[in-house]
Amino acid sequence: MSQVNGTVNDQAQQETKPGYILLPLQCSQTLKASQQPGDQASTATLTLTETCNPLAYFAGDIATVSQRLFPIPRGYHLVSFTVLVLDSHTTPAGGTLTVHAIAYLKQDTPIVHPYHFAGK
Numbered sequence: 001m002s003q004v005n006g007t008v009n010d011q012a013q014q015e016t017k018p019g020y021i022l023l024p025l026q027c028s029q030t031l032k033a034s035q036q037p038g039d040q041a042s043t044a045t046l047t048l049t050e051t052c053n054p055l056a057y058f059a060g061d062i063a064t065v066s067q068r069l070f071p072i073p074r075g076y077h078l079v080s081f082t083v084l085v086l087d088s089h090t091t092p093a094g095g096t097l098t099v100h101a102i103a104y105l106k107q108d109t110p111i112v113h114p115y116h117f118a119g120k
Contacts, residue, residue, distance in 0.1 A: 012054045020056040023088050027052040055090050057097070059083075066101045079104040 009025055016022045027050050034045040063083045072078055080103075087098040 008050055008052055012052065015054070016056050019060060020058050021085070023055045023057070023090055025052045025054060026091070057085075062097065062099060066099055067103075070101060070103055072103075072105065075108050076105040077108055079106050 008027065012022055012025060030049045030051075032047045032049070034043075034047075035041045062085065063081065066083045067078075067081050070081070082102045084100045084102075085097050086100050089095050090097075
């Protein structure tokens with residue numbers, strides 16, 4: 001079974017488009033035998049069928065959505081923003097991703113313009 005899981009996972013990785021990150025596969029297995037218990041036969045065939053629903057997300061979309069949810073305080077600007085997906089709970093109908101966001105901010109420096117007063 002683990003060899004089948006590895007093969008399926010490898011194939012899903014190969015089919016994943018650049019920029020997309022494949023989530024852990026959620027698969028179901030069915031094992032069928034050509035003979036029933038108690039039957040007498042010279043040969044028997046076991047067939048393992050594994051069905052997987054590959055789910056992937058576009059890394060850029062996760063960063064964009066996360067950045068929208070991150071308020072930047074007044075007087076600062078964003079220097080860089082990194083998002084790491086820590087956990088996923090998904091189904092074909094939807095789910096959640098737990099992300100860790102790292103934002104580097106820089107304080108804005110006020111621009112000072114010299115003002116010359118008219119002398120008396």
